[in-house]
Amino acid sequence: MxxxxxxxxxxxxxxxxxxxxxxxxxxxxxxxxxxxxxxxxxxxxxxxxxxxxxxxxxxxxxxPRCILRPERIHVSRSLRRTLNQRRFTVTLNRDFRAVIELCADSRDDGTWITEEMIAAYTRLHRQGHAHSIEAWDDRGALVGGLYGIALGRCFFGESMFSLQTDASKVIMVHLAHQLAAWGYVVMDCQVESGHLLRMGAECVPRTEFLSILEEHVDCAPGHCHWELQWQWPGAKT
CATH class of the missing domain: 3.30.70.3550 (Leucyl/phenylalanyl-tRNA-protein transferase, N-terminal domain)
Structure with a gap:
């Protein structure tokens, strides 16, 4: 051992x-x-x-490691209906601090996102390494969010929350399509869940995941700034 x-x-x-x-x-x-x-x-x-x-x-x-290849995101029929209804406005980096705090507060079984973690990832956000993606409802309330780290052409998802049905799924779809458009090759999901697997995530051996990182973590991404350019066809901006 x-x-x-x-x-x-x-x-x-x-x-x-x-x-x-x-x-x-x-x-x-x-x-x-x-x-x-x-x-x-x-x-x-x-x-x-x-x-x-x-x-x-x-x-x-x-x-093994749970990953999602951005171009393989799966959109179910029910999720497609939600996207077509355009219930949410999706943004990038509009309120990183609120996203990470809601990720911590929205867990019923306690959280591993300590104050120390919040401070550390907020520093990374200020340095341009950590990013958030948000979902807003028609009242302008923040109802879903996800944050993670971007290095090279790899995105490392850390946590997400959802206060309305499908908010986190809508976020995942937008993020995956945007990352694919920028040439990202992997979204690290860390540990599998039924929610992630249904959206196209897969579990790969750690050796395969490390090989992906070795090849792509230092590559220049296909964008200069973290600004949301992709939208679900007809979605609100």
Whole structure:
């Protein structure tokens, strides 16, 4: 069995993901900090933080890995009807802070999005690495959101919330189509769920996911600014 790596604030490194534990699946290291440099290094190597308030920082790289190839997003008939109804206005980076806070607040079983995590990812947003996508209803209320990290041609989804039926699904469709238009090759979903699998996500071996990162995480994306250009045909802007 692999030994769990212990990190400190002074040395910026991670063990290879192949050293992650089998049980719990993907637990790789403990400790360190949430500095922008460490977080970006983690994502580049298929590693992400996930822990609770009463725990030290835990770093994970599960096997298999749940991913969505943007061009393979699946739109069901019912979701297509929702999109055609144009119930939501979709935006990028309009209110990152509100999205991450609602991702934390909307979970009934507690949250791993601690105040420390909120501060860390807000810093990454200010630096241009972390992004949010939002869904707004006709009253101008924020009813759905997703945030994650963009590196090269890879997008690493972190969390999402939905306060109205299908809001998060509409967001996923818009984001996937926009990423595909920009030449992104993968949306990292981290851990599988029925919701993600129904939308076209798949589980691949960690080795395959790491190969995708090695090839594309440092590639120049096909855009200069994170501005929403794709819309569902006839959608509100």
């Amino acid at each position: 692999s030994a769990l790596a212990l990190l400190d604030d002074d040395a910026l490194w991670f063990p290879t993901p192949e050293r992650a534990l089998v049980e719990p699946d993907g637990l790789l290291a403990v400790g360190g900090d949430l500095s922008p440099e460490r977080l970006l290094l983690a994502y580049r190597h298929g590693i992400f933080p996930w822990y609770s308030d009463n725990q030290p920082i835990l770093w994970w790289s599960p096997d």
